[in-house]
Each structure stands twice: as C-alpha cells, then as structure tokens.
Amino acid sequence: MSNLAIRTVLFSMLGNAVLAGIKFLAGIFGNSYALIADGIESTVDIFSSLLVLMGLRYAERPADENHPYGHGKAEPLITFLVVVFLVVSAVAIAWQAIQNIQTPHSLPEPWTLIVLGAIIIWKESSYQLVMKRAKKIQSSSLKAEAWHHRSDAFTSVAAFLGISVAIFGGEGFEVADDYAALIACVFILYNCYGIFRPALSEVMDEDNYxxxxxxxxxxxxxxxxxxxxxxxxxxxxxxxxxxxxxxxxxxxxxxxxxxxxxxxxxxxxxxxxxxxxxxxxxxxxx
The missing domain is CATH 3.30.70.1350 (Cation efflux protein, cytoplasmic domain)
Known part of the structure; x- marks a missing residue:
C-alpha cells in the first residue's frame, strides 16, 4: 500500500513540475496572469507533494517503545501543512491579481485557451486517478493530494473563462483575466476546508466509521x-x-x-x- 501511495505522489510531483513550466511560459508569452497564477499554484503543489511524500514515509514506520500505535498520526499533521501551503498560494495569487487589475496591460493571446483546455483535462484525470488510489488505501494526505489536482483544474477553468471574456470582449476587458484569478482563489480556499476537516477528524479520533x-x-x-x-x-x-x-x-x-x-x-x-x-x-x- 505504501509503495502505491509513494508512486502516486511521485506521479503528481512530475506532472506538476511539467505543468508549472508550461503555465509560466504560456502566461508570460501569452500575456495571461491567470495562467501565471495557475503556474504559481502548480509550483506550490510540488513542495506540498514533497511534504506528503515525507509524511507517508514517516507514517509507515513500525511501532516502537515511544510510539506503540505506530507513527500514522504524522499523515494528518502533514495534511495540515499542505493546507497551509494552499492558503498561502491563494493569498499570493489574489494579491497579485488585485495589483494587476489596477495596472493596464495587454489582452491575452487566443492560443492560451488551447493550452488551458489541455491542462484542465489532464488535471481532472489526475484527480480521478489519485482519489481512486487514496480511497483504496484510506490515506488522508493522498486525498489532499488529489484535491490539489482538482483545485488546479478549478483555477484553470476560471482562467479559461477569464481569458475567453478578455479575448472576445476586446479592449477594456483585459482585467477579466485577473478577475478569473481571484475567482480561482475562492475555489482554492473552499477546497482547503474540504481537505482540512477529515484530517482534523482523524487527529481528534472521531468515530465516523x-x-x-x-x-x-x-x-x-x-x-x-x-x-x-x-x-x-x-x-x-x-x-x-x-x-x-x-x-x-x-x-x-x-x-x-x-x-x-x-x-x-x-x-x-x-x-x-x-x-x-x-x-x-x-x-x-x-
């Protein structure tokens, strides 16, 4: 089971590293802050995935004299850190989006919609795969990892809508791209609660089984x-x-x-x- 979890996290880290690079390049050359914001989240996800990996390895340690019930509680504690990473990234994205709304800038390039469409399909597919494995092995931190993919898909959808409005609206609608980044932050924060609540339940030994x-x-x-x-x-x-x-x-x-x-x-x-x-x-x- 632990090997399956570790392989899943490594899959997430590799996917996020590739997507972060694509988003940053597309955002810079395509004049889209929503894409750059998306890239920031993917970069943060790489570090949070690393935390999940460390937590899974520590949680799998056998019981010892000081921990007769094993080290499994490390997993929800790592999940809390993952939530903190997500909240920080959402606040950073929102702050930069507000700054951009106040600063005139160029319209996004139409081809960025193609990039975002491919990203949305990939991230939702990743969510389905990781969540299936998380449920199979009953891992709270792996479920948090899955929700990272879903929140990334949400931000990409918001970016897609914002860029579409900016492109088809033309001059005067450039800020639609930045408002899309703000909407994405709301989705990220909402998902944070969905990740945090089950982990808290586990730490508090709630009997919901x-x-x-x-x-x-x-x-x-x-x-x-x-x-x-x-x-x-x-x-x-x-x-x-x-x-x-x-x-x-x-x-x-x-x-x-x-x-x-x-x-x-x-x-x-x-x-x-x-x-x-x-x-x-x-x-x-x-």
Missing part, C-alpha cells in the same frame, strides 16, 4: 464462542484503523477459554480486514 463497524460486528459473530458484540470504538492513524471491541461470551467459561476466544476473534478480524492495526478485545459475560 459505521460501515467498518458493521463489518467488524458481522465477522465477530462468525467466531466460535462469540455470542454478540457491545461497544466498538474505532480510530484511524495513517492508513490503519485501531479497534476496541467488547465481545460477549458464555459467562461460565474459564478465563483461559475466554482468552482463547478473544485471540481467535482478533486473528480473524486482522486476517479478513487488512486495514486494521491494533485490535483490543474485551470479553464480557453474556
């Missing part, structure tokens, strides 16, 4: 000696879910028999649900 809870209860009932389940608490750390489960057994069983049932249940859960990390079984008399 009803589907996984039902799977755990269903599997538990298939283990010989388990009569039912009571409390089931789940918390996520990195790509693993740690579980505290109360299982009911016949009250007249010996301590050793209850112990054996608990181990059988734990082994069964971890065998059938590969995403589970620590599993703590508490035996209750039926």
């Amino acid at each position: 009803e589907e996984l809870t039902q799977k755990i209860r269903k599997i538990a009932l298939q283990v010989e000696g388990v009569k039912g389940t009571e409390k089931c608490f789940i918390r996520k750390a990195g790509m693993k879910y740690h579980v505290d489960l109360h299982a009911t057994v016949t009250g007249s069983l010996s301590v050793r028999e209850g112990h054996d049932i608990a181990h059988a249940l734990k082994d069964r859960l971890r065998r059938e649900l590969q995403e589970l990390g620590h599993v703590l079984i508490h035996i209750e008399p039926a």
Whole structure:
C-alpha cells in the first residue's frame, strides 16, 4: 500500500513540475496572469507533494517503545501543512491579481485557451486517478493530494473563462483575466476546508466509521464462542484503523477459554480486514 501511495505522489510531483513550466511560459508569452497564477499554484503543489511524500514515509514506520500505535498520526499533521501551503498560494495569487487589475496591460493571446483546455483535462484525470488510489488505501494526505489536482483544474477553468471574456470582449476587458484569478482563489480556499476537516477528524479520533463497524460486528459473530458484540470504538492513524471491541461470551467459561476466544476473534478480524492495526478485545459475560 505504501509503495502505491509513494508512486502516486511521485506521479503528481512530475506532472506538476511539467505543468508549472508550461503555465509560466504560456502566461508570460501569452500575456495571461491567470495562467501565471495557475503556474504559481502548480509550483506550490510540488513542495506540498514533497511534504506528503515525507509524511507517508514517516507514517509507515513500525511501532516502537515511544510510539506503540505506530507513527500514522504524522499523515494528518502533514495534511495540515499542505493546507497551509494552499492558503498561502491563494493569498499570493489574489494579491497579485488585485495589483494587476489596477495596472493596464495587454489582452491575452487566443492560443492560451488551447493550452488551458489541455491542462484542465489532464488535471481532472489526475484527480480521478489519485482519489481512486487514496480511497483504496484510506490515506488522508493522498486525498489532499488529489484535491490539489482538482483545485488546479478549478483555477484553470476560471482562467479559461477569464481569458475567453478578455479575448472576445476586446479592449477594456483585459482585467477579466485577473478577475478569473481571484475567482480561482475562492475555489482554492473552499477546497482547503474540504481537505482540512477529515484530517482534523482523524487527529481528534472521531468515530465516523459505521460501515467498518458493521463489518467488524458481522465477522465477530462468525467466531466460535462469540455470542454478540457491545461497544466498538474505532480510530484511524495513517492508513490503519485501531479497534476496541467488547465481545460477549458464555459467562461460565474459564478465563483461559475466554482468552482463547478473544485471540481467535482478533486473528480473524486482522486476517479478513487488512486495514486494521491494533485490535483490543474485551470479553464480557453474556
């Protein structure tokens, strides 16, 4: 799983590096600040992808004496840093767009629309690919990486609309390109919340895993000696879910028999649900 995540982040970094160069060149020679703003975001995305890569590698470290539950919490913390990068880039883009609105400049070149059309298709395709892999391995930082691609697509759409208005409106509509950059900033900030909220939920150990809870209860009932389940608490750390489960057994069983049932249940859960990390079984008399 970690190898898949790392390959995905490297794919994002390479794609953003290439696109940043294309956007800067097209923006400079095509007289479009919206494209230059797009290039700034892609450049910031390269550094945020590097943070995600570092976070994934650290989160995969095995448990040790000081971290008995592993290092998975590093992943949402890295996600917070990614959000900070996005907010800073949005503010920088907005500031420069406001400056440009106050300064007369030339109309964008029509061919920049072709460049933007290709970029939009690429970034949305990248979003779909990265999000699919993020959901597969339950990685919050990889989901943030996917939303980077989606926000980049949004800024490119805004740039496309702004440049279109400027080109077809002609003289007097040059600032449409800059207003498009401002609109793109709003989308970026909105996406920041969408990235930040799940990571915060993970750090605060919110239990929002009803589907996984039902799977755990269903599997538990298939283990010989388990009569039912009571409390089931789940918390996520990195790509693993740690579980505290109360299982009911016949009250007249010996301590050793209850112990054996608990181990059988734990082994069964971890065998059938590969995403589970620590599993703590508490035996209750039926």
